[in-house]
Amino acid sequence: MASDIRIALDAMGGDHGPTVVVPAAAVALERRPDVQFLFYGEEKAIGRVLERHAKLAAKSRVFNTDVAVKMSDKPSQALRTGRRVSSMWQTIEAVKSGEADCAVSAGNTGALMAMAKFCLHTMAPIERPAIAAIWPTLRGESIVLDVGATIGADAQHLVDLAVMGAAMARIVFDIDSPTVGLLNVGVEEIKGVEEVRAAGRVLREAKLPNMRYHGFVEGDDLGKGAVDVFVTEGFTGNIALKTAEGTARQLSQYIRDAMGSSLMSRIGALFARPALEALRAKMGPRASGGVFLGLDGVVIKAHGGADAESYAGAVELGYDMVRQELLGKIREMISHANGFRPAPAHSRRRPILT
Known part of the structure; x- marks a missing residue:
């Protein structure tokens, strides 16, 4: 039998703290009995809720922390005051040390990404991480990334996003070769900024295994579910997310x-x-959680206002990413893509919009 998945939880993150995080873990345990939990936060507050869930308590450990990152903290401020001592940092550090297989937090997104990148680093040769969201469509669901981790993207970053999104889609949708599209202002190859066009050329010519490159897709294709994975940079992706x-x-x-x-x-x-x-x-977009991709570890961002059922969904998403070996799938696909590197853009021509 496979060993238990160990999930570290930032019990103080989000709008509700332990009053949601602990019951959510109890819900997830009912559905995923092969899981153990490490709670980080105010020990007394966690204990008051945990004592109502005897089955969960038997499969949990609680680690006291005196500092909680505020939802209003800037990433730099969170790193200054919360590095090594906050519930959020220690949740992530549990993954780095090997104490946990996955970290889940509903806390401040910017702070969580900054701490995760600082603590875990990105996996080679990924330079910048991304946040992937699961998006409802007329066909079912698609994955959209990046929805806000990094602003701007060169062609190589877009190719990396495609590879990581495809690896995640293989797990979430249980398909061998998900379809991938680059979000653009038109489907014609002459449209859009040079970075998007260059990434499209690489993906089209590479014919990478475990991925079917569809081509350019437009904003209205998101709702249609035209592809399994929609790729865009974080500025555009976050606007699309908030608009939806x-x-x-x-x-x-x-x-x-x-x-x-x-x-x-x-x-x-x-x-x-x-x-x-x-x-x-x-x-x-599914409120259960987003996946931080590109890090050398599995980190899940639950919605700040999540209820117990939604937070449990984020926990189960993390469980699936670990059990189905997300990091291994990303590394495997990156190894195939390494031979195809976009040429640097030598000009900054005005994009063709229509």
């Missing part, structure tokens, strides 16, 4: 307003509630 989340809330409000506009509408809403709940669950 905002549109989901907007549509939900429209539906609520329409359902409450009359007595008959309110009666109809009662009968339609199960369908509306299912619709709400599908709208907006």
Whole structure:
């Protein structure tokens, strides 16, 4: 039988701290019994909640920390005050030391990425990490990266994103050769900035194993699920993410307003509630968590306002990344891509937008 997966949890991260993190771990344990937990944070606060979950307590260890990174802290401030002593840092360091296989935090995204990169470093030859989100589509789900880890990208970084996203898709979607598309302002090869066009040429010519390069995709292809993996740099990806989340809330409000506009509408809403709940669950990128890709370790970012069920989903996502050997798959695909390096851009021509 395979050994237990050891997951380190930043119990003080997010909007709710141990009151959500601990019950979430109990939910995840019910569904993934071959897991152990390491909680980092205020020992007394964790213990008060943990004592209500005897089964979880038997498979957990608690490590006291006196410092918690605030959601409002800048990454540089978090590194200054929280390095080595905060619950967030120690959660990540557990992965570096080999005490844990995966780290999960709902805390400050910028601080988590800064600490993770500082502590774990990136795997060679990846220079910059990325955040990958699981996105609802008409076909089911796709992976979108980067959704905010790094701003700007040269052609090599985009190729690295494609490789890492494909490796993740092989695990999440259980497919051997996921389709990959580069987000662009048009599908024609002459459109877009030079960095995107250069990355497209490399991916098209390389014909890498375990990946099928689709070509350029546009913004409306995200909802269609035109490919399994959408690749873009962090500035554009984060705008797309926030736009999708905002549109989901907007549509939900429209539906609520329409359902409450009359007595008959309110009666109809009662009968339609199960369908509306299912619709709400599908709208907006999956709240369970994002995966930090490119690091020499597995780190999962749960949503700051996650409830126990959503946080448990982030824990299970981390479990799957470890059990299905995400890092090994990325290294394997990188080794195939190393022979194909984009040529440096010698000119900065104006992009062709339409």
